[in-house]
Structure formats: C-alpha cells, structure tokens
Amino acid sequence: MNSQNKQRQKIKKRINIKGTLEKPRLCVYKSNKFVYAQIIDDIKGVTLVADSTRNIKDDKLKPVEKSKKLGELLAKEAITKGIKSVVFDRSGYLYHGKVSALAEGARKMGLDF
Numbered sequence: 001m002n003s004q005n006k007q008r009q010k011i012k013k014r015i016n017i018k019g020t021l022e023k024p025r026l027c028v029y030k031s032n033k034f035v036y037a038q039i040i041d042d043i044k045g046v047t048l049v050a051d052s053t054r055n056i057k058d059d060k061l062k063p064v065e066k067s068k069k070l071g072e073l074l075a076k077e078a079i080t081k082g083i084k085s086v087v088f089d090r091s092g093y094l095y096h097g098k099v100s101a102l103a104e105g106a107r108k109m110g111l112d113f
Helices: 003-014 063-080 098-108
Strands: 025-030 035-041 046-052 087-089
Touching: 025 098, 035 063, 035 098, 046 063, 063 098
Parallel strands: 025 087
Antiparallel strands: 025 035, 035 046
C-alpha cells in the first residue's frame, strides 16, 4: 500500500458517517481508472443505488466530466426510488477533482446533501 493510500485509510477511520433509510449514505470510491458510487442504508446493510464510470461509454469525456455524469445518473436513479437527501461520504478523498464533480452532478439533479 502506498503512502497516499495509507493516509486516506487513516482519515477514513476517523470519519464516522452512518446512513439511515430517511437519509442514506452516498459513498465514493476511486480506482486508478474508474469512480464508483453507491447509496447505502447502513442500518439494514443494503445498497439502494449503485453505479460507476465504467458504465459511461462516451470516450470523448474527460475523467472529471465522467464523474459529473455519474453523479447526475446516480441522483436521477435515487430520486426515482424516492431518495431526496443523502449524507456524503467521500471515503477520505480530498474534496476536489472527481469527487467534487460527482457531488456537483448529484446536486444539479436535485439530490440534497
């Protein structure tokens, strides 16, 4: 594990965010190529909505633009399932670039943080 990932894991341990059925948790994970996001009800231990940038097939988009589109798609699907507000869990990642683009896209489509 590289030092950057170790630092992120330390930050993640300090953060204690739980999602409920009324306000589930929007969790973000980044790999080297893709961004994954899911909306989770931690009380039941159920994933309500999940998607990733792997499913966005537009090759002309840059990675940050794909993350924004992912946020829009995730919010649209969440709203159709009756989820209007969430708790944002960035998993220890800094709030810039792909993570902020995902949040911005979700807010644009009407999801409240």
